Amino acid sequence: MTRRPRCALAMAAYLPARLFTPADRARMEALGEVEPVVLTDFDAPGARRVLAEVDVLVTGWESPYIDAAVLDRAPRLRAVLHTAGTVKHHVHPVCFERGLAVTSAAGANALPVAEYTLAWILLAGKGVMALKERYARERTAVPLHREYPEIGNAGRHVGIIGASRIGRRVIELLRPHDVLVSVHDPYLDAAGAKxxxxxxxxLDELLEQCSVVSVHAPLTDRTRGMLDRRRLGLLRDGSTLLNTARGALIDQRALTEELVAGRLHAVLDVTDPEVLPADSPLYELPNVVLTPHLAGSSGNELTRLGRAAVDELERFVHGRPFRAPVAGPDLDRTA
Structure with missing residues (x-):
């Protein structure tokens, strides 16, 4: 641009302090004129003035929705830079129709999810859940070599459902390990798999063959409930199912029944609903690890998201292509 763009933050009021280190905040302010007030409501007093002058919106969790009415009040708006993964919840398709550039920090957010997944894949292969429970119960030496010959990760067959950004990062992190990886993704062709x-x-064959299965598919009308009662029944006894994607990809009732019966193990960072009812048995089952949607960027990991958005702002200012653009036609098959 020939002038410094005017930028505004649209997100939860507490977020900027978590997203931007002092160095990244200074870099953002050197690149553009940053509005001091965080926009949490586009109809709030003062928001109309900001929208009328803004060139770039840097959005985050709890961003107000950007629809045609908002765009009509923001005639100079050229880019929306999101400091998180999916943009579906705050960017209306009209934004793409009007030529706005939209970016996402999904790539930065993929790293902690993949790290969490890798850790649990390897722990599942070692039989940690069952052995931890037995060790705590019996409080004596466990005859591993005699009674647990199937544990270990040498040649373990791992299934990945969804070659998404996160799925691909998991595959990358698994590469140094002695495991066989199979993937189900209708959009992954032979060349991509190679x-x-x-x-x-x-999908059915992957569920039948893999002893550890990790879900990384987007939630769409086609994928909702894709792991139903029949498909859960294809998993081998003692298999481990990991879900860090969306709870609604799995039939929650059918999964709960399988887990209560003790046939499967599960690591669930997401559920349907989220949060589960207080009386759900999954909170106390020894074959379940239930975590509060923490696999994605949390704590100090948020600074990666803020840095990714500032990097995109720098590209915008210098007329370079964005690193992580979001294409409107892809929204129906992305997270």
């Missing part, structure tokens, strides 16, 4: 170093399988 480049990733994995083989593709139909």
């Amino acid at each position: 480049a990733l170093g994995v083989r593709t399988l139909p």
Whole structure:
């Protein structure tokens, strides 16, 4: 741009202090004129003036919705830079129709999810849940070599559902380990699978063959409930199912029944609903690890998201292509 763009933050009021280190905040202010007030409501007093002058919106969790009415009040707006993953909840398709550039920090957010997933894949292969429970109960030496010959990660068959950003990052992190990785993704062709170093399988076959299955598919009308009662029944006894994507990808009632029966193990960072009712048995089952949607960026990891948005602002200012653009036509098959 020939002038410094006017930028505004649209997100929860507490977020900027968590997202931007002092160095990144200074870098953002050197690149553009940053409004001092965080926009939490586009109809609030003063918001109309900001929208009338803004060139770039830097959005985050709890951003107000950007629809046609908002765009009509923001005639200079050229880019929306999101400091999190999905933009579906705050960017209306009209934004793409009117030529706005939209970016996402989904790539930065993929790293902690993939790290969390890798840790649990390896722990599942070692039989940690069952052995931890037995060790705590019996408080004596466990005859591992005699009674647990199937544990370990040498040649473990791991299934990845969804070659998304996170799914691909998990595959990358698994590469140094002695495991066989199979992927189900209807959009992954043979060339793509070869480049990733994995083989593709139909979903039913992946569930039947893999002893650890990790879900990384987006939630769409087509994928909602994709792991239903029949497909959960295809998993081998003692298999581990990990879900860090969206709870609604799995039939929650059918999964709960399988877990109560003790046939499967599960690591669930997301559920349907989220949060589960207080009387759900999953909170106390020894074969379940239930975590409060923490796999994604949390705590000090938020600074990666803020830095990713400032990097995109720098590209915008210098007329360079964005690193992580979001394409409107892809929204129906992304998270």
